[in-house]
Amino acid sequence: MKMRCGNGFGKFGAGRQYFHRRSALYTIVLGLILCLPIMVRGQSVLSHAVAAKPLETVQHRHAAIITITGSIDRITWVSVQRRIATALKHKSSILIFQINSRAGQLREALKIAALIRHSHVATVAWVNRAALGPAAIIAAACTKVILSDNAAWGDGQSFALRGADAAKIAADPMAQVSSPALASLRKDHANHPELILAGMMDRKIQIDEIVNKMTGETQFVPPEVRAKLMRLTAAVPGHAAIHPWVYVKRVKHAGTLLTLGAREAVQMGAASAVIHEPESLPAMLNITAPEIPVLRMDFLEKASRFCSRFQVRFFLLIIMLVCGYIEFSHPGLLIPGLIGLAAVALFLGGPMLTGLANWWEVGIIFLGIVIIALDFIHFGGLGLLAIPGFIFAIIGMIASFVPMGASAVGAEKAFQTGLGVVTLAIVAAGVIIALLIKFLDLTPGFRRLQLRPVSPSLRHDTSPGSLGDLLFVGAVGRAVSELRPSGKARFDNHLVTVVSRNEFIAPELPVEIVEIRENQIIVQKISDDGAPVDPAT
Numbered sequence: 001m002k003m004r005c006g007n008g009f010g011k012f013g014a015g016r017q018y019f020h021r022r023s024a025l026y027t028i029v030l031g032l033i034l035c036l037p038i039m040v041r042g043q044s045v046l047s048h049a050v051a052a053k054p055l056e057t058v059q060h061r062h063a064a065i066i067t068i069t070g071s072i073d074r075i076t077w078v079s080v081q082r083r084i085a086t087a088l089k090h091k092s093s094i095l096i097f098q099i100n101s102r103a104g105q106l107r108e109a110l111k112i113a114a115l116i117r118h119s120h121v122a123t124v125a126w127v128n129r130a131a132l133g134p135a136a137i138i139a140a141a142c143t144k145v146i147l148s149d150n151a152a153w154g155d156g157q158s159f160a161l162r163g164a165d166a167a168k169i170a171a172d173p174m175a176q177v178s179s180p181a182l183a184s185l186r187k188d189h190a191n192h193p194e195l196i197l198a199g200m201m202d203r204k205i206q207i208d209e210i211v212n213k214m215t216g217e218t219q220f221v222p223p224e225v226r227a228k229l230m231r232l233t234a235a236v237p238g239h240a241a242i243h244p245w246v247y248v249k250r251v252k253h254a255g256t257l258l259t260l261g262a263r264e265a266v267q268m269g270a271a272s273a274v275i276h277e278p279e280s281l282p283a284m285l286n287i288t289a290p291e292i293p294v295l296r297m298d299f300l301e302k303a304s305r306f307c308s309r310f311q312v313r314f315f316l317l318i319i320m321l322v323c324g325y326i327e328f329s330h331p332g333l334l335i336p337g338l339i340g341l342a343a344v345a346l347f348l349g350g351p352m353l354t355g356l357a358n359w360w361e362v363g364i365i366f367l368g369i370v371i372i373a374l375d376f377i378h379f380g381g382l383g384l385l386a387i388p389g390f391i392f393a394i395i396g397m398i399a400s401f402v403p404m405g406a407s408a409v410g411a412e413k414a415f416q417t418g419l420g421v422v423t424l425a426i427v428a429a430g431v432i433i434a435l436l437i438k439f440l441d442l443t444p445g446f447r448r449l450q451l452r453p454v455s456p457s458l459r460h461d462t463s464p465g466s467l468g469d470l471l472f473v474g475a476v477g478r479a480v481s482e483l484r485p486s487g488k489a490r491f492d493n494h495l496v497t498v499v500s501r502n503e504f505i506a507p508e509l510p511v512e513i514v515e516i517r518e519n520q521i522i523v524q525k526i527s528d529d530g531a532p533v534d535p536a537t
Contacts, residue, residue, distance in 0.1 A: 054286035055144055055272050056094065056122060063287045064092040065126075065294045068112075072104025072134045075297075075305050077111045083295040084119055094122040094285060096292070097142060101135035109134030110184050113141035117187065124285060126275070127151040132259070136200050137184050143191050145271040146284070147262035153271070154200035154259040196220065196270045199258035207252040214244045220251060220268050307350025310401065314421045317397065319343040321429035326436070328372075344369075351400050361399045368393030397422050470494065471521065475513045479505050489523060498523045 064087035066080060087095055097116070116123050116138065125131065125142035132155045139145050139153055147153060199205045208226040211218045214234060221229070226247060233241040251268075252258045265271035275281060282292065297305070306312060323340030348362050371389030401418025402411050470492055477491035479498075483505035489498045498511070498521045505511060505525050515522035 055124075055146075055284055056286040058093075058122075058286065060092075060094040060122070060285065060287045061289055062090060062092045063094045063096065063282075063285070063289055063292050064090070065096045065098050065292055067098045067100075067294065067296050068135065068138060069100045070305065072101055072109045072112070072138070073305070073308070074105070074108055075301050075308075076104070077108040077115075079297050079301045080112050081115055084115060086295060088119070088121070090293075092121065094124065094287065095119060096124045096126050096281070096285070097138065098126045098128050098294075099131045099135055099139055100127075100129040101138075102130050102132045104134040106134050106137075109137045113137050113184050116141040126281070127153050140192055140197050141184070141187075145192070145265065146273045146275050147265055147271050148275055149262055151262050152259055153265055155257045192270045193220065193268065195222065196258065196260075196268050199252045201257065203255050203257060205252065205258075206250065206254050207258070209248040209251050210245050211248055212244045213246050214242075218248075218267070304350045307346045310417055310421050313347055313351075313401075314425050316343045316347040317422065317425035318429045318432065320347060321426065322432050322436070325429075325433050347397075348400065358399075361396045364392050364396035364399070368396065394422060394426075471496065471513060471516065473513055473516060476526065477511055477513075477523075479507050479509050479511055481507055483511075483523070489521075496521060500524065 064083075066083045066087065068076060068080065070076075084095065095116075123142040123144070125139035125145045127139055127145065127147045129148065129151055131139040131151070131153045136154050145153070195205070195207060199207050206223050207220050208223055209218065209220055210226050210229060219229075226245075229245040230243060230247065232243065232245060234244045235241050260268065260270060262271070262274040266274055273284060275284065281287070282289070307316070320340050320343040323336040323343065327334075327337035327340060344365075348365065352362065368389040368391070371392065372386045375385035375389065398415065398418040401421065402414040475491055477489045477496070479487060479489050480495060481487040483489075483498065483500040483503075485500040485503065485505075487498065487500075487505075488495050489511050490496075498513075500511070501514065501522060501524050503525060505523075510526050511523040512526045513521055514524050
């Protein structure tokens, strides 16, 4: 019985397993039938993405990506020139300029645009995030433009037409003006619509969107062209004549500058495609190379650009002023002077390389420093002669913030930035110097840079004329501080600022007055018995 029961149970179990298998098979087949449209549609999209016709008809075995980020300046131009030469040296047949820039100098952007036009290879502008202002000209110089999903292209605020050029455009929207930016954009009309490019920098231009309801064609035209096209009629068999062109909307109003998003740029014919992910770039541009090298700025180029930032120049100017004061007040220390000179070199070196500073500005700054130094060395302090030196130095430092060839608006903005940075730096340096004067003698390691407080019995009067007969040629005293060559000496109970004759005199050594000028007392070192000491010994 157990066997039967076992046999009967076995047959029943086998029947259930067969039933479940058949049900599972039917379920799978039904699921495949239901999911087939979805799978076919997904496969179609994938196939279309892979098999889509590339923008470039020619295969490129060698390519290079050249990044253009940050403000467009002279460093950008020099760097792009170097990297284009490197890419061409490695036989790149297509150059991809990855752009993310929102400001910069117009003249340098025009130079980069000229470099791109004369590169004699396929060029593509990949607007990764933004190509605004001068960067818009660089993007337009490429034969093709592709934009990432959230990228923006246009808004030439820094070189928008003004003055006489704007008046000409107001009278005649198609007038030829002398603007170098507009002239540059018009050179690229073969690759991109001229009206769209001009709308990025000309506030007077208006652009309307119209569509042909018979053909579905869309055009972007000025208002006068829109009015002319909308007056046209077309015959329709069996019906009355109709006006095929219909007004859709105004894309750009007067008084604004055109800025295009990715899909708008493609719709208007200014851009070739929208890129959703960087991995699709090789297939889109028909690049067969296994890897695409990315050419970026080198270390020196990045360092020069870093030093040209106004925040960095603010701190460099403070360092220069504070170290200059320490060196002038304690001549011969050398270290503060060297640090100050290094700050001057960085303060001017970065802007010189980026195109912010001119040679005449550097010359004015050094002229001011030389005048201040001569006043201190010759008269033993800072007097009236140092005033023009400070004026020259300040004018040169403010002017070094204004880029070469800047527009009126750009120059005004840069001047305001320079004025603010220099003013705040002078105030901050003055506060630091005041704190140094008050607390330097309490700071470990820096006490030797400043005289310790003296006994109340010593009267602090450094004016030679007020000491009467006490100070005269031949008067003998003792150095209180190191004379390098300037310092303090005590005559009787008076502390006097003195200057040695091109020699170092240690504290507590006897000195003798050899010359008295209007604002300066010249001393020399003597022996304890009063005999002059040869500086060479």
